[in-house]
Amino acid sequence: MKLKYLLFFIASSVFFFSCSEDNDITIPRNLQEYVASLSNKEDFGEVIACAASANSSLSYIFYYPEIGAKDIRYYEADSLNVDETDFSKYRRKDLAATAVFGGKLERFSRTDTEDNWCLVTYVLDGKLHKSNPIRLKNKTSLTGWTDIATIEYPGILTPKFTWSDFGIIDNDIYFQVISETGADNFISGTYTYDKVFQYFDDSNIENNINVPETPEDLVADTEYLFTMMAVSADNWVNLIIQKTFILRDLQEYLDENATKTIETATAFAASSAASASVSYIYYYPLLGFSEMRYYETENTAVDENDFTNYRRINLTDEAAFGGKLRRFTRSNDEESWCIITYVVDEILYKSDPIKIKNKENPTEWITDMNVTIDTSKTLEPIFTWVDGTYIENAAYFQVFTDSESNFLSGTFTTEKTFQYYNTLNVITNINVETPPVLILNDEYKFTLMGLSEDNWVNLMIQKSFIAQ
Secondary structure (H helix, E strand, C coil), X not given: CHHHHHHHHHHHHHHHHHHHHHHCCCCCCEHHHHHHCCCCCCCCEECCEEEEEEECCEEEEEECCCCCCEEEEEEEECCCCCCCCCHHHEEEECCCEEEEHHHCEEEEEEECCCCEEEEEEEEECCEEEECCCEEECCCCCCCEEECCCEEECCCCCCCXXXXXXXXXXXXXXXXXXXXXXXXXXXXXXXXXXXXXXXXXXXHHEEEECCCCXXXXXXXXXXXXXXXXXXXXXXXXXXXXXXXEEECCXXXXXXXXXXXXXXXXXXXXXXXXXXXXXXXXXXXXXXXXXXXXXXXXXXXXCCCCCCHHHCEECCCEEEEEHHHCEEEEEEECCXXXXXXXXXXXXXXXXXXXXXXXXXXXXXCEEECCCCEEEECCCXXXXXXXXXXXXXXCCCEEEXXXXXXXXXXXXXXXXXXXXXXXXCCCCEEEECCCCCCCCCCCCCEEEEEEEEECCCCEEEEEEEEEEECC
């Protein structure tokens, strides 16, 4: 019986040692020793791989696993000061791997502040594949991340992307990925030596990871993500550009809906009180509205009445003022023109162009100053206000809500005064019915927006008051 247990222990130990040796983690083994253990170790296949920093202590090692790839491994050198081609200097590390671009690529995540050399390997059809050495530079040359790229549309389905090196001088090649944002589907992955790529023109493509080689056509009104990685000769990503885009401009959308009647939608924009980089695009949706869309130009230097300059952007949309209004939230430092649209039955509502001026004159938010309330007439207070810093308001929008943020009244005047329940100086309103009478001693909120002719909110006053 004891001999039986001894033989079992010996067999278990051999099995455990064998598994640990093959694992390279429990019992360390360098890359050279791993290569020597393989029967098919000549004529290595290539692994497409590169690395980028997310910050000074986090790096991503991207790699393209061909279909059927298995036993994917990450190796790192003993230090940066070694011969990067000497496999005996590389040790395997166990890093978490994550699928990106719908699983077409994968990436290891490395948490370390030091620069080093690394490699990625996998086995395909019994043959070892390895990447070229990758120099990790998260200490000496952090990857730049931006969304600045130019997208032109020679045809609706053939966007053309151009970009800049932003002063980086050692970019060797550029890797472009087109993916579908909502479903995270990979569409195309290409390499060029030029800072330009047009979908799908293969005249300047040096290499691709597309199967089949020519991908399917893009689809109008689908949101895509353009990702560009500028890669150095040592496979470090100096720059990553990521920018979303949707095919078909506003004019093309209007042409597509030419049978619908076009009406004007009420809309305007303001910058957030907390940050001028955040803007709110408010709009008044009529009953039965659907297909809300937000369109924006590249900048404010374009002709705002040329609808081919407007590209659709997907923004978060939420209710405001008890749901009587809605607003898109835009996070962007750059100024532009924008337009919102929505559909009610066979009517397409389109706003006038709105000039986002979050840099030129961010909205001035005031709580109690600049407004006085005359309560001499019971339950019909008179509000009077003065302009803030920017003296260019062409109209004023007044909104009343109760203590639970329920909408009561929304009116526009050109005068800097308004009396609740009195419409003598009202030029237009968004009230479906006569506003309710205020309740004595209840608390309400008065919101005043000063609007310029280009539909930007220069002034935002919010003041609570007690009905008297």
